[in-house]
Amino acid sequence: MNRELKRISVLVVLMFAVLFGSTSIIQVFQVDNLRTDSRNVRTLYQSYSAQRGSILVAGQPIAQSVPADDVYKFQRTYPNADLYSSVTGYLTLGGEPTGIEGAMNQYLSGTANSQFFDQLGSILTGQKPQGDSVELTLDPVVQQAAYDALGDQQGAVVAIEPSTGKILAMVSKPGFDPNALAVHDGDTAEAAYETLINDPSEPLQNRAIGGNLNPPGSTFKLVMTSAAIESGKFTPDSELPNPGTFTLPGTETEITNSEGADCGGGSTATLATALRLSCNIPFAELGLQLGEDTISKMASAYGFGQELSIPMKVTPSSYPDGLDEAQLAMSSFGQYEDRATPLQMAMVSAGIANKGAVMKPNLIDQILAPDLTVRQDFQPEVFSTPISDNTSATVTQMMVANVENGAASNARMDGISVAGKTGTAQNGGDDPYTLWFTGFAPADNPKVAVAVVVENGEGSVRPDSGIWSPRP
Known part of the structure; x- marks a missing residue:
């Protein structure tokens, strides 16, 4: 009898150990992966309820969140959308963000591990949470010159500072208007996305860093x-x-x-x-x-x-x-x-x-x-x-x-x-x-x-x- 109880006790302890280990892995070591998983729409919705950080060029926003009169509280807007769409990408309701919006989503939405104490402070003080802003290396003068030089051609321009690797310009044409995808009406956003995805010129492709690569x-x-x-x-x-x-x-x-x-x-x-x-x-x-x-x-x-x-x-x-x-x-x-x-x-x-x-x-x-x-x-x-x-x-x-x-x-x-x-x-x-x-x-x-x-x-x-x- 004692032997059987001992076996059961050991089994229960092992089960608790496995349970504790798995939850620790999920809650501690996999937290960033879970937050960035495209299937985790909770993170995306949460980013609308907080003031998302801006994407900046020379201190000026090329993507920013402004107050909205709906349940999402903030609306994402893109000044100079055509000029910077290949860089900003877009943030759309219920979809996966692209471009810098996607690559820096944790920081912009305020959910990165480095922002933990900011999140805690918001809870304790009752202040509205905010995301970090991201300052880009782009030079607005060089970006505009590259955009203008490419004209109506289908293609891309990249400019780099050789001594640092800073990207000074990144233009891909044809571009698109991310404001059309950032609306809070899901049907309208979906219709805009379908129009872009079915466009034979593939405006959503960033030809500067991807798409159908060309022979050099x-x-x-x-x-x-x-x-x-x-x-x-x-x-x-x-x-x-x-x-x-x-x-x-x-x-x-x-x-x-x-x-x-x-x-x-x-x-x-x-x-x-x-x-x-x-x-x-x-x-x-x-x-x-x-x-x-x-x-x-x-x-x-x-x-x-x-x-x-x-x-x-x-x-x-x-x-x-x-x-x-x-x-x-x-x-x-x-x-x-x-x-x-x-x-x-x-x-x-x-x-x-x-x-x-x-x-x-x-x-x-x-x-x-x-x-x-x-x-x-x-x-x-x-x-x-x-x-x-x-x-x-x-x-x-x-x-x-x-x-x-x-x-x-x-x-x-x-x-x-x-x-x-x-x-x-x-x-x-x-x-x-x-x-x-x-x-x-x-x-x-x-x-x-x-x-x-x-x-x-x-x-x-x-x-x-x-x-x-x-x-x-």
Whole structure:
């Protein structure tokens, strides 16, 4: 009898231990995950009953909560909605927030662990709870300039401060009006969402950091040039084969340079000339000499294939693996299955500008408590160092030549030395070309690195497109 009672007692103790352990895990260790779970709408509703923190640019709100005459108490509004929609995202009733609204939801709603004592104070004093505000790194002048420059084109612009990784501008077009999704009428918000989600131009996609990624075209030649110089086996004066056409190994498919011409007019072209004039064939030859492993390591060092949060999640750019020689040749001038975000190509230029060190890109400058005291200050962080200072200086000189008297001459600016690289990528069939530019300025003291993509480029042949066609 005593033995049976002992067994039952042990079993009961074990059950209590398991119960205590599971509740502790849920209440303590999983609290943040539970709060951010998209299925936990209680947190979202709670954020409407409190004054949600603002999203700020240069101290001015681009998203803010104002009193509302309904059960939700506060209404989310977005001044300058078109200009900043790709950054703010939206907060909608009963749905998952996106953009900074989603990535910083805990802080904005006042439910982060760091705000525990604020929450406790609100309970004890009876004061209305408030969320923290988030100050972004964006420069309103640079943001407006990027927005205006993109015009009615479908594409994106990213600008980064090379020395810190601060994102100074992020524009994606077409954009949308988050105010239409933030209304407190669920049917109205749902109708607005359905209109946006069914729009073939995909305005809800942030093309700067995601969406359907584009081949980088000739802007990828910066990665190739970095790999070549950093290997120690090539200099800007290294000669590469430069025939008028090049048959991809193992195929009957020919690739050409722009308009089928010899690039520079000689049987060979230096690496510097090949970059300056954006020659496809010399870079295809370079890729075969460097090999997939060397190129892949350099692409990865710049960020290709790497998980990244700014704090919104960024779709990783990609450089393919397991390539045969034909695929390797095409991927060496940014075609085949190469894919990149504008943020990624801005990181490449920023790394070259910053003496070879790529800083982790970041949109958050500060988190401010409701009384505007700084709760958290973000510091620059090195993401990677793909190239040396010497390689950086060499590639910079080559990019400057590209702007001064090469394929990127349209980027010249009076009184400012600009380092840049254009790109034009084919998408197959009758799809429009993808047009790129990436670079930085001033070249001798870089303050900003940019990448621009236009997805609906027109025309049949572009100066540095990687065209290829079957041999007759």
